[in-house]
Amino acid sequence: LVLDHKSECAVPPVTSAAGAQPLSPMEGCWHPRTFDKAVIIIIDALRYDFTVPFIPRPGNEKPHHFHDALSVFYETAVQQPNNAFLLPFIADPPTTTLQRLKGLTTGTLPTFIDAGSNFAGTAIEEDNLVAQLRDAGKRMVHLGDDTWHSLFPGYFDINLTRAYDSFNVWDLHTVDNGVTEHLLPLLRSSNSNQWDIIFGHYLGVDHAGHRYGPDHSAMSAKLKQMDDVMRQIIELIDDSTLLVVMGDHGMDAKGDHGGESSDEVEAALWMYSKKGVFGRSSPSLLAPPSNAKERSTRQIDLVPTLSLLLGVPIPFNNLGAPIEEAFTGQDGDDWENLTSVRRLTAAQIHRYQDAYALARQSDGDAMSVPLVLWANATEDWDLLQRSRSPTTQQWIDTNAAFSKYQKETLSVCRSLWASFDLTSMVTGIGVSFATLVVLGFYARGFAFRMGLLLSAIYWFLDAADDGEWFGTSNxxxxxxxxxxxxxxxxxxxxxxxxxxxxxxPLLSVEASPNKEEDIKAGIVYPTTSGSSSAVTILGYxxxxxxxxxxxxxxxxxxxxxxxxxxxxxxxxxxxxxxxxxxxxxxxxxxxxxxxxxxxxxxxxxxxxxxxxxxxxxxxxxxxxxxxxxxxxxxxxxxxxxxxxxxxxxxxxxxxxxxxxxxxxxxxxxxxxxxxxxxxxxxxxxxxxxxxxxxxxxxxxxxxxxxxxxxxxxxxxxxxxxxxxxxxxxxxxxxxxxxxxxxxxxxxxxx
Structure with a gap:
């Protein structure tokens, strides 16, 4: 169920904290903006283990072609922890590109059947990050995968945007070279006034995977190319620009991605800023995780994070949570700011759930536990506001309360959107069974009798309806x-x-003496009465x-x-x-x-x-x-x-x-x-x-x-x-x- 509600700058989901001054539009919506501009890069199929150093393990002692080729993300996150962080970025299957782009811009969960629309996507009608940026007057440029133009038609500057065909998986370089050719000049200071947001979508890594698989020299070359491009981008951006690089999904050992294995959903997320605003809440979290099983973040979490960092409203249907590293401050102890953004996000989720329940006309039983958690979290927040000097632990506890509500709501939504219509299921099985019976009779030559049976069934159903027997009608x-x-x-x-x-017909007609062996070879016709020759038809x-x-x-x-x-x-x-x-x-x-x-x-x-x-x-x-x-x-x-x-x-x-x-x-x-x-x-x-x-x-x-x-x-x-x-x-x-x-x-x- 897609709601047509839109988040508005003037209508935040909750009131400001006590004593806080209202924000002007230039300062940001709902929360003070941190960045004026952003360069958002998608490296299609960027699996997390492509970005971290190779660590030998039993049974895996030698590095593969995809190891240690793209090192810039890990280097910056370790050497400049206030400027960059690298995390595993977990996708919700199906991991086809179109569905991942929907999740990365709306913050909602996909459905299994969405995979079928990957070849022919339609415009996103629900509230999303790109629409909010457009409504905020941001000038947006897109470079790369043309899927974006199916989802967001008319959103991008037509003079600067360059779209490329995304389905030619044998072509590893045309799209990537095209994106780089147009991206780097835009980042130069002389052109910085032409744009506010740039979306660049590289496809070479994904295509190398489809064509050769990840463990191939072509993949190593492609990852090294991406490493070089990212280093150039880092040099060109200014202090007011946020750089985000992510994979929309991963790939398996054959280079495919459908969402069935961990490798297919474990992408990478890297954020970078020259002015240094990121932090870690614990010294043990300074280094990026060694594998995607540790400290992962969900892809839907990117939506509220970017919305708040760029000063636009969180899309109405979002179910993600803000990424901690982006809001804890350089010292990792700004729990007040983290709790505030956590509360804003949770409140928007709560507002969405109210509208969703109303649209579905549900009784709210499924949301009973999240409602209790929401009441507990808001009570903790009210206590904080009444306290003259709240302790750090109080902020941590309140932050955890809102986080618990968001996680429980997400869990409930997953279960609701995997619900089943038993009536339709039984009807489908019944129709299939009836078809099977009809085919069975026809296959054995009982078509006429089957017709009589179907006629009898028809009149039986007609009488049952009239009499209301069942009470419901190179x-x-x-x-x-x-x-x-x-x-x-x-x-x-x-x-x-x-x-x-x-x-x-495949026949051979020969005139031959009327011999017994010829007669056995085919059908033999005498040429004239009493003639000793005959016509033999081979293949008859x-x-x-x-x-x-x-x-x-x-x-x-x-x-x-x-x-x-x-x-x-x-x-x-x-x-x-x-x-x-x-x-x-x-x-x-x-x-x-x-x-x-x-x-x-x-x-x-x-x-x-x-x-x-x-x-x-x-x-x-x-x-x-x-x-x-x-x-x-x-x-x-x-x-x-x-x-x-x-x-x-x-x-x-x-x-x-x-x-x-x-x-x-x-x-x-x-x-x-x-x-x-x-x-x-x-x-x-x-x-x-x-x-x-x-x-x-x-x-x-x-x-x-x-x-x-x-x-x-x-x-x-x-x-x-x-x-x-x-x-x-x-x-x-x-x-x-x-x-x-x-x-x-x-x-x-x-």
Whole structure:
């Protein structure tokens, strides 16, 4: 639920502390501003361990390519603790870039289904940091990933902003070089009056991960490039400018990121200021954490932190908390300031929760514990205000009280936004079960009787309603590679389909002496009455099967192209196994049974995994979208990813009609019905899987592994069923029609 409420400078969530003078707009909103300007840099997929020194450990004695290449963040945090700090920056999955940018600007939590919008983001309508900066009159510039322009259209200076395509994961340098080329001149003092906020989004680290993985020389080179750029930025900024560098997410050992492992959510956050305003509340906290498991901060915490440092209101829907190091002062003992900003943030969260509960018309039971914590925290604050000389411990305790409220509220929101609509779940399972029953009857040839049953059910429901029974009604090589890939697809699909549609049946007609061995080779027709020669038709006995198998072979070529090398080999083996299966079906007279369609279903599922795929977002081979293309192109790029991901199931679905056509003579009766039954049986196989995954996802909705195992498996089951449905209807059945027309031109209709 997105609320359209907006935080306003003139309407703070709480009154000022006793005796405090109201702030003027130039001084900041709600809290005195610390910085006038900011340079905010996102290094896409900057994992935390990329930024800290390598420490040998048992089983990990040697550094990897990504170690000790980007050292500027750790150096400054250790050598200049009042000027910089470095912390692990934990993302909320899904860790796709678009969703992370939403969290980094709104302070809200994502939902699992948001991952699907990464290819086509829409403008953020809810209150956010970028909108608040714009409303405060800040002149903003964006450089880099064009996703920002999908989320914040019209927010940035059109003369200074430079956006670059973000989906070409094979290109490591164009975006980064472009950002640096335009960023550094803007930071020079002669141009400092042209902007207030600069957002720079580097993509090279992320693309190096996708293309090579993190442990590769290309990653080391890219991190060293970023280290050099950051040092140049440090030299160029002035005392009134805050420099923030962060990763939006991490990456796993293969360079992917979906949010399933710790490496994928453990990014880095580094803040720097030349005037030295940062501190640590304890000497033991001076050095940055050695790993991301220590002293981490959530990505949503960046929103209130930047809002207060830059003097703008905290976005209305924010759930994050201020980062301690930014508000404790140089000596780390300014508990009054830290408690004040903690109270402001908690009060805004409290105001948001009131509006959220009203919009949802909830009874507030879920928020009962946070409400008690809020009352306790405000009582502690009131005691502080009445005290003439509050002790440091009182400030620490009050700060802890507001922090406890914020954490509990965040926990409640996580549970609420992972709630389940049981009615819709049961309805979905019921509809899927009904579909399974219909497919089951049709697959076995009971369509007419099933129609009668459905008619009876209809009238039963009608009567129940009326009677209220229930009470509720590199470039050159790259160009060549792309051209070759396009040629292969052209041969497989364009030329292949033309050949398939217009080719004659695969027959060999020979005139030969009328010998017994020739008669056994095919069908023999005497040329004239009493003639000793005959016409032998080789291929007659399998005219339908061989004619239709052309379709299977042309699609196998296209699928092999978009697979990785080992995956292409696996598809080749699959094609051989399909041929073997067809021979087994013929030998054992199984053409009219469900053996062929079901075994093809098992083969499709088996080779899904054999081609390197899993039921996880991180295993999607996004690079397949660029095999025959130079850059992202709709709708071809998504279709190529689908062909790569579900290639095995697609090929097996196309092969289903062959189980009913193999070794069948030209005028065999009932072939069309046999094909329909075979396809229905194949769809039934996947419908059973889809239903089972839905039931288990619903039953295990509170399981620890719901979002890591059961939910992705359910989504995969649904996606596979949809892909197989479309393939069966438009490819396999359509291909059967062309095959029949070709045979009919030679032998006549069945």
């Amino acid at each position: 470039d050159v090589l790259r160009v060549i590679r792309v051209i070759v890939a396009q040629l292969v697809l052209g041969i497989a699909l364009a030329a292949g389909y033309s050949t398939f549609a217009w080719a004659a 006995a399998n005219v339908h099967g061989t004619r239709y198998f052309l379709l299977v072979t042309l699609w196998s070529l296209a699928i092999i192209l978009v697979q990785k090398p080992m995956g292409g080999g696996a598809i080749g083996l699959l094609l051989l196994q399909i041929l073997t299966l067809l021979e087994i079906i013929d030998t054992n007279k199984l053409a009219s049974t469900s053996v062929g369609p079901v075994v093809l279903g098992f083969l499709g599922s088996f080779y899904f995994f054999k081609t390197g795929h899993q039921a996880t977002l991180a295993s999607i081979q996004w690079e397949s979208a660029f095999i025959p293309l130079k850059t992202i192109s709709y709708p071809w790029s998504p279709l190529l990813v689908i062909l790569n991901t579900f290639g095995a199931q697609i090929l097996c679905a196309i092969a289903v009609p062959a189980t009913a056509l193999w070794k069948q003579p030209p005028k065999q009766k009932g072939l069309a019905g046999g094909i329909a039954q075979a396809m229905a049986t194949h769809l039934l196989f996947y419908a059973v899987i889809g239903l089972a995954t839905m039931v288990w996802a619903g039953w295990l909705k509170r399981h620890l592994m719901l979002y890591r195992v059961f939910m992705p498996r359910m989504l995969m089951g649904s996606a596979v069923l949809l892909v197989v449905d479309v393939t069966g209807i438009f490819v396999a059945i359509g291909g059967t029609r062309w095959s029949f027309l070709s045979v009919a031109e030679v032998f006549g209709w069945m």
